[in-house]
Amino acid sequence: MHQFYFRGLLAGQKALVTGASSGLGRAIALALAEAGADVVVNFIGSSDPADEVVSAIQKIGTRAISISADVSQEAEVRALFKGAIKELGTIDILVNNAGIQRNAPIDTMTIEQWNSVIGTNLTGQFLCAREAIREFKRRGIVSSVSISAGKIICISSVHEVIPWAGHVNYAASKGGVMLLMKSIAQEVAALKIRVNSICPGAIRTPMNQLAWESREAYESLMALIPYKRIGEAEEIGRLAAFLASDCADYITGSSICIDGGMILYSGFESGG
Template sequence: MTTKNKKLQGQVAIVTGASSGIGAGVAKALAAEGALVVVNYASSVEKAEEVLHEIKQAGGDGFLCKADVGKEADVLDMFRETISHYGTVDILVNNAGLQSDAKFHEMSVEQWNRVIGINLTGQFLCAREAIKEFMRRGVVPGRSASAGKIICMSSVHEVIPWAGHANYAASKGGVMMLMKTIAQEYAPLKIRVNSIGPGAIRTPINYAAWQTPQAYQQLLKLIPAKRIGEAEDVGRAAVWLASDDAEYVNGITLFVDGGMLLYPGFEDNG
């Protein structure tokens, strides 16, 4: 692909939680389409360095930025550093997230607050700063048809209840309404806000679900496509949502789930 055909050429993208899993896949996919990628991480600098190295080896560019998205001061610093380095921000991928699972009656307040603090409050903090920058700069002709793009990483569990994961499911339901509300509020300013809702993706966060042949086969019962998703599947969806190909798409969740939301338990009961 020639430089002039790259969908995100020269645009600046912050990808939170980009040191592994879906975040790493998205960061590499955006970079492959010409974006300058800020690889955010909270703890593992070694893994973040590997992601940035792969981006640069493939001809892309970016830099590392350590920040805990649940801390307002860290988020403010991350946006200041990005704007100082590149002049602006065009794309935010609100990806950082975690699980801390427990039966509901055994779940601690600390487990609840930790998951809500990263998965939901973290998205609020990052989206707020991104929108401030998008409003300051506005649309730049020839760069993008939008003033800015936010992609919130949600989950099929914004729709599907998930016993034993009440904090996680609640956070993703909150992400859905956060995304839709700010999409509605800022659409007149040509700011687009959408979500991606991954299903079962081969990442460290759900390692136990696919680590053995038995676990993998059990998982496939929930997926009509009969394969687990890869980070690259989510990366391609993020590229599309961030590009002008999706310029009239605002306020949706794009599910990348192999059909998990198609109620596969009814496959043989029609």
């Protein structure tokens, strides 16, 4: 792992990361802790992976708790934030990371496959952002902690702009996240609340293991990535820590791609 450059930048801040028990969420939670934040590790399903993340954060030296909640369910999101604020006192940083895939061709995709992906990936981000903004507005700016009133980081995807056949529910959810993020950012900027998105490309996580585990799959993937490597989850974590810090105070309403150039349409690299 590369040197962590943001150590101490988030000291005294409280972060909530949804879907933080594995993959990108885990890496983001650990990076925020490395930067000094206390972290709420949201999860769904078995508590064992979340407990491991909590333990890892505690070894770093900051506070961590885990709270189970399905982000697609309004009542559970309200309970998640109520529990987080009760334990930590407030929330300064929300990372809307929870996301799922339910892939199928359009003509065989079920309404359950559609609704489950939209519910988690898009509605979940709305519900969590709404609760976070309510807390940010209630508390206001605490200048000894941060020069902003709060930060929201939406985990989107390169597929907010790149169509993805066979994944219309996922691509639609991420396209929705883009304008959800920008519209919220526009609405709350005057309150000194910052809202941005991180758009990962191919990152080495369990969710997309099939895209790179065989030699043939790896070569096909590399054809799409001008920088010719797979990204690591820790790279997403470092970007999240930067965006959550006052170093990024003038950044709001932006989608930041971290994709090795995937959105550059590598098929046109020789002029088309």
